[in-house]
Amino acid sequence: MIVAGVSMFVAAIVLYSYLGASQTNRKKAWARALEANAPSPTRLDEDPAAAARFGLYSGAVWISAIVVFVILSITVGFAWSWLAFVGALLLQMILVAGLVFPTDGSESETGVARS
Numbered sequence: 001m002i003v004a005g006v007s008m009f010v011a012a013i014v015l016y017s018y019l020g021a022s023q024t025n026r027k028k029a030w031a032r033a034l035e036a037n038a039p040s041p042t043r044l045d046e047d048p049a050a051a052a053r054f055g056l057y058s059g060a061v062w063i064s065a066i067v068v069f070v071i072l073s074i075t076v077g078f079a080w081s082w083l084a085f086v087g088a089l090l091l092q093m094i095l096v097a098g099l100v101f102p103t104d105g106s107e108s109e110t111g112v113a114r115s
Contacts, residue, residue, distance in 0.1 A: 043099055054099055061091045 044051040065088030072081035 043102075050099065054095065057095055058092060061088050061095070064088070 044054065065084045068084035068087075069081050072084055
């Protein structure tokens with residue numbers, strides 16, 4: 001056990017040393033050009049305001065879920081209080097769907113879709 005642990009520790013040091021030494025390759029011009037021309041994978045990378053809204057909404061959803069969980073645990077019992085997290089997961093998936101698939105692209109400057 002000791003030999004296996006020491007050998008894995010040494011292998012990890014060697015691997016991290018290699019990654020640290022090869023970091024300069026990621027800073028070369030051809031690597032930066034590839035990174036600059038790479039398509040943005042998500043809307044969060046392209047729209048910082050949408051990313052901020054998503055983070056705030058997600059935080060509000062999960063903080064509310066924790067509060068509702070505690071209140072339901074005290075009032076109706078621990079067995080039913082877990083439904084707060086099911087509801088929060090549902091709201092989170094709706095948030096993600098709204099972010100990934102915008103309705104028609106007619107969002108205003110504040111990010112609120114016009115009807």
